[in-house]
Amino acid sequence: xxxxxxxxxxxxxxxxxxxxxxxxxxxxxxxxxxxxxxxxxxxxxxxxxxxxxxxxxxxxxxxxxxxxxxxxxxxxxxxxxxxxxxxxxxxxxxxxxxxxxxxxxxxxxxxxxxxxxxxxxxxxxxxxxxxxxxxxxxxxxxxxxxxxxxxxxxxxxxxxxxxxxxxxxxxxxxxxxxxxxxxxxxxxxxxxxxxxxxxxxxxxxxxxxxxxxxxxxxxxxxxxxxxxxxxxxxxxxxxxxxxxxxxxxxxxxxxxxxxxxxxxxxxxxxxxxxxxxxxxxxxxxxxxxxxxxxxxxxxxxxxxxxxxxxxxxxxxxxxxxxxxxxxxxxxxxxxxxxxxxxxxxxxxxxxxxxxxxxxxxxxxxxxxxxxxxxxxxxxxxxxxxxxxxxxxxxxxxxxxxxxxxxxxxxxxxxxxxxxxxxxxxxxxxxxxxxxxxxxxxxxxxxxxxxxxxxxxxxxxxxxxxxxxxxxxxxxxxxxxxxxxxxxxxxxxxxxxxxxxxxxxx
Numbered sequence: 001x002x003x004x005x006x007x008x009x010x011x012x013x014x015x016x017x018x019x020x021x022x023x024x025x026x027x028x029x030x031x032x033x034x035x036x037x038x039x040x041x042x043x044x045x046x047x048x049x050x051x052x053x054x055x056x057x058x059x060x061x062x063x064x065x066x067x068x069x070x071x072x073x074x075x076x077x078x079x080x081x082x083x084x085x086x087x088x089x090x091x092x093x094x095x096x097x098x099x100x101x102x103x104x105x106x107x108x109x110x111x112x113x114x115x116x117x118x119x120x121x122x123x124x125x126x127x128x129x130x131x132x133x134x135x136x137x138x139x140x141x142x143x144x145x146x147x148x149x150x151x152x153x154x155x156x157x158x159x160x161x162x163x164x165x166x167x168x169x170x171x172x173x174x175x176x177x178x179x180x181x182x183x184x185x186x187x188x189x190x191x192x193x194x195x196x197x198x199x200x201x202x203x204x205x206x207x208x209x210x211x212x213x214x215x216x217x218x219x220x221x222x223x224x225x226x227x228x229x230x231x232x233x234x235x236x237x238x239x240x241x242x243x244x245x246x247x248x249x250x251x252x253x254x255x256x257x258x259x260x261x262x263x264x265x266x267x268x269x270x271x272x273x274x275x276x277x278x279x280x281x282x283x284x285x286x287x288x289x290x291x292x293x294x295x296x297x298x299x300x301x302x303x304x305x306x307x308x309x310x311x312x313x314x315x316x317x318x319x320x321x322x323x324x325x326x327x328x329x330x331x332x333x334x335x336x337x338x339x340x341x342x343x344x345x346x347x348x349x350x351x352x353x354x355x356x357x358x359x360x361x362x363x364x365x366x367x368x369x370x371x372x373x374x375x376x377x378x379x380x381x382x383x384x385x386x387x388x389x390x391x392x393x394x395x396x397x398x399x400x401x402x403x404x405x406x407x408x409x410x411x412x413x414x415x416x417x418x419x420x421x422x423x424x425x426x427x428x429x430x431x432x433x434x435x436x437x438x439x440x441x442x443x444x445x446x447x448x449x450x451x452x453x454x455x456x457x458x459x460x461x462x463x464x465x466x467x468x469x470x471x472x473x474x475x476x477x478x479x480x481x482x483x484x485x486x487x488x489x490x491x492x493x494x495x496x497x498x499x500x501x502x503x504x505x
Contacts, residue, residue, distance in 0.1 A: 009040040011186050013210055014193040015053040017203025023049055028183040028212065033099030033329040034319035036367035042186045045211040050178075050218035053207045057149045057176035058224050060204025065146050065174040069123040076120045076172055079199035083113055086195065090160055090188055095320035097185035098159060099328040099369065100283045102320055105160075112164030114452040115470050122172035125475050138487045144479035146174030147226040147250065151219045153240065154189075155232045156182035156331055157286045157391075163189060165456065166229045169474040171205060175226075178207045180219060184331055186210045220244045227477065229469065230254065231288070233389065234415070234461045241464035252477055253464040254457055256389040257288050257417030261446050262295040262406045262432070263304055267422035271444070273307040279420075279446035280395040281315055281373045284330050289418050289440075289447045292390060293379075294397045295406045301399045305377045308395065309355045312373040318362055329362075329369040330392055336369045339392030343374045346385040346396075352377045357393060381409065389415070403428060407435045416459030420446045439463065 012021045022043025030040040091105035128143035152166040167177040181189040196206045220243045227250035230240045234255035241253040279291040318325035340358045357372025379396040420442035421432045429443045439458035442448030457468030467477040
């Protein structure tokens with residue numbers, strides 16, 4: 001290791017209620033995307049380190065699961081206050097490692113807080129059912145219990161919000177939680193672990209193991225892990241679902257997306273353009289709910305493309321810490337090159353690049369991972385720029401003759417995460433949301449991420465597993481139900497037992 005590497009900050013893990021150093025000699029680079037320079041290194045956990053974290057979590061789970069609902073909600077309320085108090089600090093950490101602008105990073109923290117607030121109501125959420133006198137002197141009741149140790153594997157694009165879609169509900173339900181965040185921006189998860197400890201969460205209930213595929217596979221295979229939550233690309237979601245279910249675990253694996261926004265001729269074009277531009281290029285398009293395909297219906301196409309191009313060209317691209325910036329860099333240089341390749345190949349396939357962001361240079365940050373917004377017109381379903389999830393600031397425009405053709409286009413796509421419709425017609429909106437085979441739909445709302453008391457998740461190749469994330473599905477995922485049928489006979493009473501199948505008489 002050279003002297004420059006020796007001087008880098010090293011990010012370890014969080015187990016047993018404290019930060020610990022990694023025990024392997026494997027590390028990953030953590031960059032500042034705005035400068036292009038490495039700012040830290042993160043330790044990659046091996047199988048033994050994952051085993052140790054799960055073992056400590058199992059020990060903590062036994063005590064935490066036995067704690068009262070009031071005790072758990074008290075910790076959740078304290079955690080909520082601490083996250084709220086440190087929201088700007090967390091946003092700065094996200095901006096420095098992910099690259100997104102501060103206002104976007106702060107919005108991410110706020111949306112994560114909504115799930116914490118939902119989890120604060122765990123005494124109500126875990127209420128069971130009771131049926132009196134279902135048979136003579138027999139009552140039936142049900143209640144939910146935690147699973148044990150559960151794991152979360154989260155992506156780089158929302159290092160605070162996506163893990164918070166998982167661990168507050170899992171912990172509130174009485175589980176211990178082991179988080180494997182993205183190795184590209186791990187510091188936010190370490191800071192969240194400190195806030196959990198400050199809130200009074202017992203040692204070992206929340207752990208962070210950093211790493212690569214070795215750590216992921218160790219969690220998927222570990223017999224002490226009861227369930228796995230995952231958010232990421234579709235190929236990895238499929239892999240996680242198959243491997244973890246083969247190991248007997250409960251799995252929710254949210255995959256990729258190709259989110260469409262349909263613009264009808266009766267839409268308010270100015271409104272649609274502003275919101276489409278924000279939805280496509282906010283966070284440099286590195287959102288699973290980003291709009292990456294605009295579908296122009298009928299004669300609106302020409303005017304829509306001209307307006308989108310004009311709007312996107314005005315976006316101020318710069319470092320996330322600059323208050324004037326509206327869009328930051330992408331996460332790595334490899335990502336920047338990959339995105340640029342899609343724009344180049346779209347032209348080769350016959351599309352028209354109406355706005356080309358490949359030549360963008362940010363003064364003073366020439367080595368940063370910047371690429372400007374691109375609008376690609378006259379895209380057809382067979383083109384690579386449409387088929388793939390680009391995960392960058394590229395908006396494809398497809399043209400169709402009518403609303404039914406737009407619905408068919410969306411339904412033919414293998415992804416089914418989110419979609420939106422811009423229209424002034426209630427009848428068209430109703431026909432659209434009933435007809436599309438997509439899990440989350442916005443009507444004049446381009447990024448239809450539901451509130452925390454609803455569940456998040458798509459259809460088709462965007463979700464593997466039966467349960468979606470957070471909301472009532474989250475509570476159901478992190479618990480299992482028991483149904484008790486009980487009889488308390490009077491002293492010395494003798495009721496006849498029968499050898500035939502019991503009935504409710």
